[in-house]
Structures are given as C-alpha cells and as structure tokens.
Amino acid sequence: MTAPDWKTFPAEIQEKLYQNIPEEWRDKTLKDKMLAEGFINAKEFIDTLVPDSEKKITSLDAPTLAKVIASRELTSYEVAKAFFHRAALAQQLTNCVIESWYPAALAKAKELDKILEETGKVVGPLHGVPISLKDQVDIAGFDSSIGYIGTYNHPKSENALLATILENAGAVTYVKTTVPMAMMAPETVSNIHGYTSNSLNINLTSGGSSGGEGSLIGAQGSPLGVGTDIGGSIRIPSAFQGLYGLRPSHGRVPYLRVTNSYSGQDTMPSVIGPLSPSLEGIELFMQTVVGAEPWRQDHKVVPIPWRDASEFKTRKLTIGVMAYDGCIMPNPPVLRAVDECVAALKRAGHEVIEWKFEEQAEFSDVGGKIFAADLGQEIRDTCAISGEPVVPVVEYLVDESTFPEILNVNQWWDLCNKKYELQTKFLAAWAESASKTASGREIDAIICPVWATPPFEKNKFESAVLGYSVPFNVVDSSVVIVPVTKVDKLIDLKDETYTPKNAKDQQVYDSYNPEVYHGIPICVQVACKRLEEEKAIAIASVLADSLK
Structure with missing residues (x-):
C-alpha cells in the first residue's frame, strides 16, 4: 500500500471526521462564530447552543447518570444524544476527536434501553453511561494511529480488553480522542489532526498526551474518559481542564491491546486510567474495571480485588x-x-x-533518559513511512543536545538499576x-x-x-x-x-x-x-x- 501524502492527507482526515458528525450538528463556521461572539471558553459557548434539557444531562457525572438511567428517570438514548451533541460541537471547536461512531453508539444506547425495559435490569454498573477513549485504546474497525499519518488506515481487528470490560458493564463508547505524535508530549498536536485546544480557553494547551480527553471532558462532551500516563499524560490534561484524574500504578488496569509507543519498554511503563469531572466517577471506573478481574486475561494485571479504604x-x-x-x-x-x-x-x-x-532532581534525569533511550529513533522511523516531519514539541523532548547517544544494552541496564x-x-x-x-x-x-x-x-x-x-x-x-x-x-x-x-x-x-x-x-x-x-x-x- 502506498503511503498517503502527509501534506494533503490530514485535510482528507478532517473532512472524514466532519462528515461522521450527524448533519444537524455540523457547522464549518462554528469556531468563527464563537470568536465573533467574544468567547474563548468552548464550554461556555456550547452552553449557548444546546437546549437546557441537554445542559442538565451533561452536567451530571457518571455515577449519577448510571443511577438516573437505572431508575428510568432518563433513557440511555437521551443521555447519549445529549453528550454526543456536545462532543460533536466540542470536536469542531477544539479539535479533540480523531475517530467517532455516533450513529452506531446511538443504536447501542437504544438497545440498552430495550434490555432495561424488557428485563427490568441493567446490564452492569455503567449501563448507558457514555465513555470516551484515548486514541490508543483499540476498537475493532477503527484506527489507533497515535498521532502519525503513516499508521492511519490500519484499523484494528479486536477491542482492547479494557474497552470490552467497559462495554460489558453497559458503557456506550462513541469517540476516540486526539493525542500528540507518539503520545510523547505535554501538548496535543500532530500532523494528522493539527492542534487540540484547551476547552476552557482555546488560546491555551489542553495538555498531553491525553489532551483530547481532557478537552472533551472539560467541554462536558463526556462524563468519563480513558487516558494513559507515562510522564503525566493523565494528570496534566486533568489539571489543565480542572478535572479529577487517576494515574494508577502499573498492573492495576489492563493494557492488553492498547496501542503504544515504545511498546515493550517496561522499566517505566505507561499506565491507563480515568479522567472525570468528579472523584466519584474515578472510583466507579476503578471498581468496575478491577471488579471484572482483568488479571484472568491480562498477565500484567496484578490480582488485587478492589479494597475498602474508608478508614482514611x-x-x-x-x-x-x-x-x-x-x-x-x-x-x-x-x-x-x-x-x-x-x-x-x-x-x-x-x-x-x-x-x-x-x-x-534525579527523578527527572532518569525519566528523561528513559524517554530518550533511542534518541527518538522509533518516532523518526514511523514518520518516515509517510515522510512527515517530527512535530516541534516532540523533537524538543528528544533533543540530541540533551541526550547525546542512543543507549546500548549495558547503559540501559545501568539506567534500570538507577x-x-x-x-x-x-x-x-x-x-x-x-x-x-x-x-x-x-x-x-x-x-x-x-x-x-x-x-x-x-x-x-x-x-x-x-x-x-x-x-x-x-x-x-x-x-x-x-x-x-x-x-x-x-x-x-x-x-x-x-x-x-x-x-x-x-x-x-x-x-x-x-x-x-x-x-x-x-x-x-x-x-x-x-x-x-x-x-x-x-x-x-x-x-x-x-x-x-
């Protein structure tokens, strides 16, 4: 397969993303309208566009949504439509979405309503709750391009274990969110999708590498999302949008079939965890995932059930x-x-x-050397597939003047010992x-x-x-x-x-x-x-x- 032209291909991807949005939610002049009306806060601008009934729904956190759906105060479909509408608007204002399947997700919400109506029971603790996913979380039929043009158009054949656990618990997944090239930056920018802005001030960064998640949740386009963290990538976007976030320890949440840069680097591995507008949402996510006993399928997950910490x-x-x-x-x-x-x-x-x-001070030295152990060789090799350049923020983090040589195996062992x-x-x-x-x-x-x-x-x-x-x-x-x-x-x-x-x-x-x-x-x-x-x-x- 011929690699796409990196200069023209991003425009094709952006048009595809735009066309994936239901027609009634599309507006190519939306961002211009926001700026013309004097807004820099995408969340506040979206508040002026959606009906009060939807604003009420999207102000609720995941545990509350699960309760009101289970009690039939709201349907899964009503909840999904409200969040999907807001997510589509946020996508057009902050560039926070890289993959979406709104129609299929709405159909899933209807299916969940039918199950509840017919059985009187929810399928699990997340019944009808919309959940957004960082791009690297594999979903069958969709790419996990992780910020590269050369890895686009290679859809995955199987869901990540975590995505399966969430969906089995009743969650409705509907988007994958943007990441920086290689997911190796505290700012979310790539040649494939451009720049992802902070939803509270579009002149500022959303953070990274889970910047799309932070921006989407900050705009109330999602009540609960999944990010990853190898140097702060859950915590930075959470902080920049005023959210709660959890960086769990390695082995608590399954990483099976989650696409990654530097896959196999296990001395300071990336971990996966939730971002949420409430702490209760963080706890619900962890109770659900750990309660599914993922260690039975992912060897890297430690077999520790969820424990009572109320004494603290x-x-x-x-x-x-x-x-x-x-x-x-x-x-x-x-x-x-x-x-x-x-x-x-x-x-x-x-x-x-x-x-x-x-x-x-030695923490940063060791962490930096782990990040730059190959001097960005994997990044440059992946960029070479399409001929795209390394984006400046990623180049800056693997600067050869700071880290002068690729580590040999003995130097790597020394670093691991350090x-x-x-x-x-x-x-x-x-x-x-x-x-x-x-x-x-x-x-x-x-x-x-x-x-x-x-x-x-x-x-x-x-x-x-x-x-x-x-x-x-x-x-x-x-x-x-x-x-x-x-x-x-x-x-x-x-x-x-x-x-x-x-x-x-x-x-x-x-x-x-x-x-x-x-x-x-x-x-x-x-x-x-x-x-x-x-x-x-x-x-x-x-x-x-x-x-x-």
Missing part, C-alpha cells in the same frame, strides 16, 4: 507537602493552591509536614517520615503541584517541565488529581523579587502572565505509594471535602 476518610491523616521541588519554582497560583490545601487540612484537624526528598535505587531511597524516605510526625506514623500521602505553571499558551512549550509529574512515574505511585482553585489576576501577581535558579526556572518564571491565565483551574496531586489507588482516592476525597 474517618481518621486523622498525616500529609507530606512539597510546594517546591528545589529545581523549578511554581508560578504564584500553583503555590497558592498548595497553601490552600495545607490550610484546609489543618482546619480539618489533619497533620501536615514538609516533604523533601534529597534526590528529587531507577530501582531511586525507588528504594524514596520508600526509605517515606518510612523515615514517621520520625518527623507528631503521631509517630509515616505520612499517608504527598500533596504537591501537578505542573509548575497553568496551561501554557499554544505552541509555547519551552516552559514545559515534567519535574513534578515524572517522579511518580519513576516510583510508580498511585496519584489522584484534585481541583483546588482558579487563577486570579488580582491575587496571583508575578513575584518580582524571585531570582530564578537555572535556565529552565527562568523560562517558567518568564512564561507567567496572570492576565492570560485568569480563571483557569489549578489542581494538585495526591500521591500514595505503589498500588494504593483506593487509599489515594479516599485521601483525595478528604482533601476535596476540606477545601469546600
């Missing part, structure tokens, strides 16, 4: 807090968000201590925290920034730094993202007295503009140890309640 909601917690990692100073609203968490937890009677890990050494030191530091607490117990969790800045402006990725997200990939922590506040240009003024410590710190400092970021959500990470997803969700719930 009722007892005094001890939390370690790291506002600044000693390398990159977060922008003022990020620091304020951490301060607000500390104050809220203390008001609620919890103990808060400073978390400091002496080898913090990662293991860091993991061991991290656990030791966690245990040592008991000597610093009033209770004499080690900390229950760490709270820290997700990202040093609010979502950066389109294509201005030079300030991107993974120093707050990558460490938890290195140690394979269970991490929940919690929305805290929004940028306030009157409060979050630039600190003119701060002197940056290094060149990257200077870039982060220079990038901050409170006028640009005003009103954008700021989130934090709640990190627990490996395979403690239940605990992380429970502590995130305590934090969220304390902030109210």
Whole structure:
C-alpha cells in the first residue's frame, strides 16, 4: 500500500471526521462564530447552543447518570444524544476527536434501553453511561494511529480488553480522542489532526498526551474518559481542564491491546486510567474495571480485588507537602493552591509536614533518559513511512543536545538499576517520615503541584517541565488529581523579587502572565505509594471535602 501524502492527507482526515458528525450538528463556521461572539471558553459557548434539557444531562457525572438511567428517570438514548451533541460541537471547536461512531453508539444506547425495559435490569454498573477513549485504546474497525499519518488506515481487528470490560458493564463508547505524535508530549498536536485546544480557553494547551480527553471532558462532551500516563499524560490534561484524574500504578488496569509507543519498554511503563469531572466517577471506573478481574486475561494485571479504604476518610491523616521541588519554582497560583490545601487540612484537624526528598532532581534525569533511550529513533522511523516531519514539541523532548547517544544494552541496564535505587531511597524516605510526625506514623500521602505553571499558551512549550509529574512515574505511585482553585489576576501577581535558579526556572518564571491565565483551574496531586489507588482516592476525597 502506498503511503498517503502527509501534506494533503490530514485535510482528507478532517473532512472524514466532519462528515461522521450527524448533519444537524455540523457547522464549518462554528469556531468563527464563537470568536465573533467574544468567547474563548468552548464550554461556555456550547452552553449557548444546546437546549437546557441537554445542559442538565451533561452536567451530571457518571455515577449519577448510571443511577438516573437505572431508575428510568432518563433513557440511555437521551443521555447519549445529549453528550454526543456536545462532543460533536466540542470536536469542531477544539479539535479533540480523531475517530467517532455516533450513529452506531446511538443504536447501542437504544438497545440498552430495550434490555432495561424488557428485563427490568441493567446490564452492569455503567449501563448507558457514555465513555470516551484515548486514541490508543483499540476498537475493532477503527484506527489507533497515535498521532502519525503513516499508521492511519490500519484499523484494528479486536477491542482492547479494557474497552470490552467497559462495554460489558453497559458503557456506550462513541469517540476516540486526539493525542500528540507518539503520545510523547505535554501538548496535543500532530500532523494528522493539527492542534487540540484547551476547552476552557482555546488560546491555551489542553495538555498531553491525553489532551483530547481532557478537552472533551472539560467541554462536558463526556462524563468519563480513558487516558494513559507515562510522564503525566493523565494528570496534566486533568489539571489543565480542572478535572479529577487517576494515574494508577502499573498492573492495576489492563493494557492488553492498547496501542503504544515504545511498546515493550517496561522499566517505566505507561499506565491507563480515568479522567472525570468528579472523584466519584474515578472510583466507579476503578471498581468496575478491577471488579471484572482483568488479571484472568491480562498477565500484567496484578490480582488485587478492589479494597475498602474508608478508614482514611474517618481518621486523622498525616500529609507530606512539597510546594517546591528545589529545581523549578511554581508560578504564584500553583503555590497558592498548595497553601490552600495545607490550610484546609489543618482546619480539618489533619497533620501536615514538609516533604523533601534529597534526590528529587534525579527523578527527572532518569525519566528523561528513559524517554530518550533511542534518541527518538522509533518516532523518526514511523514518520518516515509517510515522510512527515517530527512535530516541534516532540523533537524538543528528544533533543540530541540533551541526550547525546542512543543507549546500548549495558547503559540501559545501568539506567534500570538507577531507577530501582531511586525507588528504594524514596520508600526509605517515606518510612523515615514517621520520625518527623507528631503521631509517630509515616505520612499517608504527598500533596504537591501537578505542573509548575497553568496551561501554557499554544505552541509555547519551552516552559514545559515534567519535574513534578515524572517522579511518580519513576516510583510508580498511585496519584489522584484534585481541583483546588482558579487563577486570579488580582491575587496571583508575578513575584518580582524571585531570582530564578537555572535556565529552565527562568523560562517558567518568564512564561507567567496572570492576565492570560485568569480563571483557569489549578489542581494538585495526591500521591500514595505503589498500588494504593483506593487509599489515594479516599485521601483525595478528604482533601476535596476540606477545601469546600
């Protein structure tokens, strides 16, 4: 098969995506209309376009939707149509969808209504709930192109195990969302689909690599979505759109038949997890997936049933807090968000201590070397199929001046040993925290920034730094993202007295503009140890309640 022309093929794909939208929801001038009316927030603009009945439906989270469908207050079809309409509008405004099957999904919703009507029973805990999927989650008959032109038009023959579990539980899948080339960037852009904007401010990035998911859910075009994370790719888009997200530890959620870059790289593997407008949606997803016992089909899944962690909601917690990692100073609203968490937890009677890990800077060094072990050779080889160029944000992350050589097998082994050494030191530091607490117990969790800045402006990725997200990939922590506040240009003024410590710190400092970021959500990470997803969700719930 002749490879498509990378210069003309994207236009064909965009037209195909447009034609897949039901005719009554199409409008090629929609984005121009939004801008002409003075909107930069796609969610708010969509609110002016859809009927109140649909707005009411799309304001509900996944657990609530499951309940009202089961009680027959709403039909699966009504719910699906409301979310699909909004998703189609979001697609045209933010470029967040790469594959869609709206008519087939509406038919599936009708089928679920018929089953409920005839049997009086739901098929599972997600009966009728729409769920969006990151592009790499395989669906039979559709591509998993992961941001490349050369891998398009190679539809998959079988569903990912996770997709099958969700559909067996009653979920209605309907779209696959955009990713950056190779899924190796904190900004979602590729030659195949172009740029995916933040749904709360289209002049800003949606994050990456699950940027399409973040943008779609942020626009209320989906109540629950699936992302992946190897350096922050669930957590960054969640934070940039003010959502909850979970980076589970490796082996908790099945990755079987999920297409991936650097497949087989298992020393710091990509993990798969949910993004949601509510923490309850995160928990419902995990209970459903783990409850399906995926370890019976995916050898990489650990056989751990979902556990009760309610004790952490009722007892005094001890939390370690790291506002600044000693390398990159977060922008003022990020620091304020951490301060607000500390104050809220203390008001609620919890103990808060400073978390400091002496080898913090080594996390980014090890993570970066793992990402660039082949100096981007796989990326360049895949681009060569169509002749397309590597997009700048991906080229920037595998810069040969930073990582001068492809690692040989002995260097790779050394790197894996270095990662293991860091993991061991991290656990030791966690245990040592008991000597610093009033209770004499080690900390229950760490709270820290997700990202040093609010979502950066389109294509201005030079300030991107993974120093707050990558460490938890290195140690394979269970991490929940919690929305805290929004940028306030009157409060979050630039600190003119701060002197940056290094060149990257200077870039982060220079990038901050409170006028640009005003009103954008700021989130934090709640990190627990490996395979403690239940605990992380429970502590995130305590934090969220304390902030109210």
